[in-house]
Amino acid sequence: MRKQFSPDMAAAALDQVSLRRRAHRKFAERSEKMWFTHDGMEQASRPAVAAWRARRFTDQRVRRVVDLCCGIGADAMEMCARGLEVVCAELDPVTAAFAARNLALVASRVELLNGGQQQVIEGAGGAGAAMARVVAGDATGLVDELAADSQTLVFIDPARRDGRGRSWNIKDLCPSWDFVTGLLARPNPVCVKLGPGLPREIIPDGVEACWVSDAGDVVEVGLWRGVSATHTPGTAAGRFHSTAHLLPADIDVTGFDDDRPVSAPGSFLLEPDGAVIRARALAAVHPDARPLAPSVAYLTVDEPVTTPLAVCYEICEVLDAGEKQLRAWVRDNRIGILEIKKRAVDIDPAQLRRRLRPKGPNHATLVLTRTVDGLRALVVRRIG
Numbered sequence: 001m002r003k004q005f006s007p008d009m010a011a012a013a014l015d016q017v018s019l020r021r022r023a024h025r026k027f028a029e030r031s032e033k034m035w036f037t038h039d040g041m042e043q044a045s046r047p048a049v050a051a052w053r054a055r056r057f058t059d060q061r062v063r064r065v066v067d068l069c070c071g072i073g074a075d076a077m078e079m080c081a082r083g084l085e086v087v088c089a090e091l092d093p094v095t096a097a098f099a100a101r102n103l104a105l106v107a108s109r110v111e112l113l114n115g116g117q118q119q120v121i122e123g124a125g126g127a128g129a130a131m132a133r134v135v136a137g138d139a140t141g142l143v144d145e146l147a148a149d150s151q152t153l154v155f156i157d158p159a160r161r162d163g164r165g166r167s168w169n170i171k172d173l174c175p176s177w178d179f180v181t182g183l184l185a186r187p188n189p190v191c192v193k194l195g196p197g198l199p200r201e202i203i204p205d206g207v208e209a210c211w212v213s214d215a216g217d218v219v220e221v222g223l224w225r226g227v228s229a230t231h232t233p234g235t236a237a238g239r240f241h242s243t244a245h246l247l248p249a250d251i252d253v254t255g256f257d258d259d260r261p262v263s264a265p266g267s268f269l270l271e272p273d274g275a276v277i278r279a280r281a282l283a284a285v286h287p288d289a290r291p292l293a294p295s296v297a298y299l300t301v302d303e304p305v306t307t308p309l310a311v312c313y314e315i316c317e318v319l320d321a322g323e324k325q326l327r328a329w330v331r332d333n334r335i336g337i338l339e340i341k342k343r344a345v346d347i348d349p350a351q352l353r354r355r356l357r358p359k360g361p362n363h364a365t366l367v368l369t370r371t372v373d374g375l376r377a378l379v380v381r382r383i384g
């Protein structure tokens with residue numbers, strides 16, 4: 001390659017091949033035709049999550065979307081594939097050019113505006129597919145023009161990185177948190193995608209905050225305004241409407257105050273999905289489930305439960321959580337592989353595991369949790 005192309009071209013091509021290979025886990029076969037930057041690939045929404053979001057837009061009869069921070073276009077591609085007209089902005093001109101190429105895989109035609117130059121790319125989506133436009137530029141200066149029509153949905157997935165990689169600090173958002181919250185005050189329908197660790201206290205009043213999990217990983221919280229939820233509103237309490245969406249089950253749940261009494265551990269333990277916990281929707285998990293202690297997100301039931309909202313474990317033993325007793329239990333049961341789960345307890349599971357000196361042919365799962373009787377270690381076995 002170095003003989004045929006300039007060293008820069010050869011290096012860029014090799015880079016692209018290695019990025020495509022790494023992107024296969026996220027984008028499967030589609031990755032072989034997509035264009036990636038390193039950051040663009042890492043920050044891209046998972047296709048299943050982007051597809052769910054696009055579906056929610058079309059379910060609410062949205063026709064046109066402005067994606068203000070499109071990255072390499074993973075979200076925009078799913079919107080386009082569902083027939084939405086998409087207009088994208090992206091600060092980095094190389095990423096913008098790649099987004100245009102990626103959109104051309106699903107659109108009928110893509111227009112790329114880059115530094116005053118216009119390029120038209122014929123899309124592989126066919127004549128019936130939607131059209132897309134990508135503008136290389138700063139969203140903060142473009143939003144008024146691009147979203148002038150108040151029917152246009154404004155979507156933003158701001159960059160969340162500092163110099164060392166992904167950041168959870170709201171101060172590292174780009175564009176800024178002030179810009180993002182300013183969008184929620186526009187007359188347009190709005191959807192803001194943020195990291196799932198967003199502190200609840202800064203969530204603006206009146207929005208729907210929807211935590212999303214995919215295959216058990218909590219991947220984002222979306223702040224929605226003007227695009228009513230597809231699920232029943234329920235009896236949500238608080239300043240904002242708190243919901244969760246679980247993929248691949250495609251289930252919506254609403255958070256509301258749970259005043260069920262706490263209970264000592266019964267025969268089974270339910271570990272709710274992380275999005276359900278963050279949305280405070282524990283009461284939706286099962287009508288018979290009771291929390292083990294106030295503000296502890298482990299529930300107990302007397303019969304095994306099969307639900308996409310939680311993982312069910314059989315409670316085999318309830319142990320005193322003192323380290324001496326636990327070490328003796330690990331030794332007596334010849335436990336060599338020990339999984340330690342914990343919630344609302346200030347313990348480092350990795351350090352505790354080392355101190356318990358697991359050795360032997362057996363394996364076990366311990367759940368350290370507060371209960372009505374104090375701190376306990378539950379020996380559990382996953383069922384189903």
Ligand SMILES: C[S@@+](CC[C@H](N)C(=O)[O-])C[C@H]1O[C@@H](n2cnc3c(N)ncnc32)[C@H](O)[C@@H]1O
Pocket residue numbers: 040043044045068069070071072073074075076089090091092095137138139140157158159160174175
């Ligand atoms: C989290 S990524 C978007 C990923 C995208 N949703 C996807 O699924 O591929 C955020 C993008 O916003 C871009 N960005 C940051 N500040 C911007 C600004 N002021 N205007 C436009 N784009 C911006 C970054 O360059 C980055 O590519």
